[in-house]
Amino acid sequence: MIQIGIVGGTGYTGVELLRLLALHPKVEIAVVTSRADAGTRVDAVYPSLRGYCNVVFTPPEVESLAACNVVFFATPNGTAMLMAEQLLQRGVKIIDLSADFRLQDVKQWEHWYGMQHACPALINEAVYGLPEINRAAIKAARLIACPGCYPTAVQLGFLPLIEQGLIDTQRLIADVKSGVSGAGRKAELATLMSETGESFKAYAVAGHRHAPEITQGLSKFAGAAVSLTFVPHLTPMIRGIHATLYGQLQTDVKDLQALYEQRYKEEPFVDVLPQGAHPDTRNVRGSNRCQIAVHQPQGGNTVVVLSVIDNLVKGAAGQAVQAMNLMFGFEEAQGLQTLALYP
């Protein structure tokens, strides 16, 4: 049994961590922090957890968190970087679900996140927590930067094609659609049901924070800088991300289906669907899976990859638990064997 701390337990990624960890056989939830709700029982705020979580919210303090083996940051950007150093010094491992340690380039981070980075020294140490490319490093890490939700869906979708040098990496297009829970649990006009229900829109076409993260990842796969057009959209549902990815084949490829199946055959949480399939976000709702299909319409030059995840699971809390399992030598899928909720 390891002791778990969760900083920022009142957001959607926080409560999703609680949903997953409450049933994880190797962990005990010791500390869940919330400034606003300190003193309140966690299950008073989240009645879905009644009977599974007896913890009371406490204010975020290094002292209590330092007693944990690992601390998850499910906080807004800019919080983890303030506490990371102290906790690491106390021997606590850190899994950061926010963006604080995702970008290797501090200047770029400061540009996109609009603040000064409080802890640049740790950026290099932080391991980007995508097990499908970084499994060994994650096992050895003290500090994990969990990938964003869009970056997870897009990188897993493009990975086999780019690794193999099959597509023109100067003309990548990612048209991605997200459910509204991706915007977080905060009082905002833009994500009211009356504003987002029964409607569909693109946003941030001029530039979105996840674009540099994706580009950084894809460039590593390619071994050279890639160029990506990334267009995020808001879709009227709560959970789910659907990435539709477009690449131009620059070489004759015999069997894209086999390429994807081969690349992911050992991966517990990437599921390549049969030839011709169209993944549906509901089939991964609540599960830690990424389901992928690859198409080459009319045998042409354009390859279309469809990649779906639950933004709160494989796109956040589930991926964080997967990293934790690796870091502590647990079975990688422990606590993550939940089937999607269909219908």
Place this chain on the structure above:
Amino acid sequence: MIQIGIVGGTGYTGVELLRLLALHPKVEIAVVTSRADAGTRVDAVYPSLRGYCNVVFTPPEVESLAACNVVFFATPNGTAMLMAEQLLQRGVKIIDLSADFRLQDVKQWEHWYGMQHACPALINEAVYGLPEINRAAIKAARLIACPGCYPTAVQLGFLPLIEQGLIDTQRLIADVKSGVSGAGRKAELATLMSETGESFKAYAVAGHRHAPEITQGLSKFAGAAVSLTFVPHLTPMIRGIHATLYGQLQTDVKDLQALYEQRYKEEPFVDVLPQGAHPDTRNVRGSNRCQIAVHQPQGGNTVVVLSVIDNLVKGAAGQAVQAMNLMFGFEEAQGLQTLALYP
């Protein structure tokens, strides 16, 4: 490990049984039948089950089902009654999620279900599978008639009041709202998203098949015939039932909250919320729980009970698994320890 058969595996209660049983440590899914999909892998129809279910749909045949320890009928009404006798004779236990054995009065059953009952001899033997009132009988049963979804929410809500003789049983009102999955997985105009999304309606106000089932149950609690006005509604969501129940207190009651907490304190799947709470269907989505709150607005004579379940879990497949656990001496909550999917 017991061997499980599921007849009618392509409906929503069938696939929900698969979701729950695929992870149940004491069972093996041996047979899943479907006339229409015979020969197809189950996970080809339900990609959410990929990796968790290697079974192929087969036609419903007594021979193959007879090798199971228990067979679930997740079929339309009128099917279980055709096969029940043969299976019982072969030593197979039966858990029927349809309505075939719910009503004790054959004439009434034939009136509401519009067909002749094929197996009236078994009606008396069938145990109504509501553990909160029938636990001992379920443990000893060969044939379980699982309660309907509306009846589960309504009976659990009214039970403490009626058992104690606190309300006028001649003036019961149940105003109940259901998500659309209650209508089943069949091609119908009325449950298209374009017909049911963004809209709310009552239906079957003149009479609904679940009314006699509820009345039968409440009358048993009361020890005398009750009179109920039951109005079902269709609400634009997929899963969930919310029952709003109205009763007229006919005696001075000191503490309704304590009454409910007391009645359900040993029940693993009935959760009485704190005083003043309003249960939300999402907090039981995907879980086997019934969450209940009891109110006495302005201290008046009218008691208002709010009772929510997931119609596919506590209202169908979860309750069926709970019954199976009891029948086979497993821990009652085995395989049902799933937390609700919030948000």
Place this chain on the structure above:
Amino acid sequence: MIQIGIVGGTGYTGVELLRLLALHPKVEIAVVTSRADAGTRVDAVYPSLRGYCNVVFTPPEVESLAACNVVFFATPNGTAMLMAEQLLQRGVKIIDLSADFRLQDVKQWEHWYGMQHACPALINEAVYGLPEINRAAIKAARLIACPGCYPTAVQLGFLPLIEQGLIDTQRLIADVKSGVSGAGRKAELATLMSETGESFKAYAVAGHRHAPEITQGLSKFAGAAVSLTFVPHLTPMIRGIHATLYGQLQTDVKDLQALYEQRYKEEPFVDVLPQGAHPDTRNVRGSNRCQIAVHQPQGGNTVVVLSVIDNLVKGAAGQAVQAMNLMFGFEEAQGLQTLALYP
């Protein structure tokens, strides 16, 4: 052409007034106020109005509003009462969509709305703007208190029964369901799509501000104080209210259907559906209609009335325009001949 002012043009009732009035042939929208958006074009905030509304938001000032023939208050409670007197003195008529002048009893108002009433002198003069009972008074009024959304659906549903003394007015039950736009256009956690989508709940069972308003209205119909249990619910859709009303018949009634048809046969915006029908909120979405059906399940003592409106139209802006038409001698349905948006 009369000149129109709208105070509080950035809420849902404000923009709904704009949608209706932009096409009204007898009016010109002269002033639309918003403190927060002053200086911005209205159609920059609401792109649905592009080409139909050239007005720029201005701060709410008596001087500019005084040039209008009529001013609508689409404001939070507590605003109209601050400006009403001055505007009336300047000869401006007022239609208040908020609750400031709805309750005749100041003490009760102050209790439910949690503030001191700034203008009690006008409460008596204010005419409750439900044309179906107050048409003549509305025509002559200077100050209209528009009914709330719940009160409109409930009063129109109960009216014929209570007027005729057919039901026991000491045991009225109104189980009412509302879309989330009823909560208004403001940044709040509780009405995020992630919080309200795919879920159903009751709220304010202990007491809701609309209860005294409904009780006041029903008591007038009855000529004596009535007793009502009112339970509002939040349903996962944007527009629409569905009231399910329960009354106990205290006399033999021959033909409830004829009673309703007769009572409303001259009403342009109350539509009694054929015997046995179940109104669906989508069939009044965007329209000023109330559709009603009356049922007497199994010929028993309990009468069940189903009454649906669009909360933003007949429950707010549409009813306000109907009142305006009456006050200025326009055709009552002018500008309100919009059909519901189905599907």
Place this chain on the structure above:
Amino acid sequence: MIQIGIVGGTGYTGVELLRLLALHPKVEIAVVTSRADAGTRVDAVYPSLRGYCNVVFTPPEVESLAACNVVFFATPNGTAMLMAEQLLQRGVKIIDLSADFRLQDVKQWEHWYGMQHACPALINEAVYGLPEINRAAIKAARLIACPGCYPTAVQLGFLPLIEQGLIDTQRLIADVKSGVSGAGRKAELATLMSETGESFKAYAVAGHRHAPEITQGLSKFAGAAVSLTFVPHLTPMIRGIHATLYGQLQTDVKDLQALYEQRYKEEPFVDVLPQGAHPDTRNVRGSNRCQIAVHQPQGGNTVVVLSVIDNLVKGAAGQAVQAMNLMFGFEEAQGLQTLALYP
């Protein structure tokens, strides 16, 4: 007053025609056909039309339709081509909302629609009813082939760029998302709310019937064959199409915004949003508008066009009425001055 016939009045495009035409001052709805509902009042099937449509459904017969000035076909594909010739001979104009006359190449049509074309002789005469490129021809036409919903959104989005030869027409990508009403009003498993709610998916990536229609149109704009990758998606809402279009600029362009504004400045139903905007499908819900925004992310080579319509209005019934207005010399926007229903 012209006399209108509608063949196939029970689908979503049929009832949408009724919604629009019921209030059109220059027309009278004379005949509405439905085999299944013949003999039933139209407003019994569609209670939203009560009071606005006194017609009774009749079987589709040339004799009765021949008395109309214009007949709309709101039928499945393959019906209009069977009656078109006879009606034209009787002097009746035809506006076909189905696909029967959309493709100029009969072989291609027969390939995609899987049947023999019954009336190839009329294909050449049929005018493609997109007023923004064919206004004069529509005015003179006897037979209109109304564009499909996807083709309308995509063509209007790409038109200015292709007309001006600004983008590489061999690498066009259209990633398009549709609400479920596009699938029509028919009993089908795939469009149940339980199947499509809270989920997002692509479909028909290998090939969709609208692809040849779009390619045909864009090729005309280009004056040469274009190459398009078209990926349609199903989004969990009822109405709305959002096209996200990607093109590679092949020349230096100074001002894309001005290009679009200039191209559409006289168009009553194409609204170019301000620089940097993101159109939202709800802002055109129920209206005949196409709202468009054009982006050039980070000043790169890729241009991204966002184009939204209501699939049932500008994508079907509204565009058909617009064509009718042109054919009969009415004001082009007559009967189409409805504002979008927000929220």
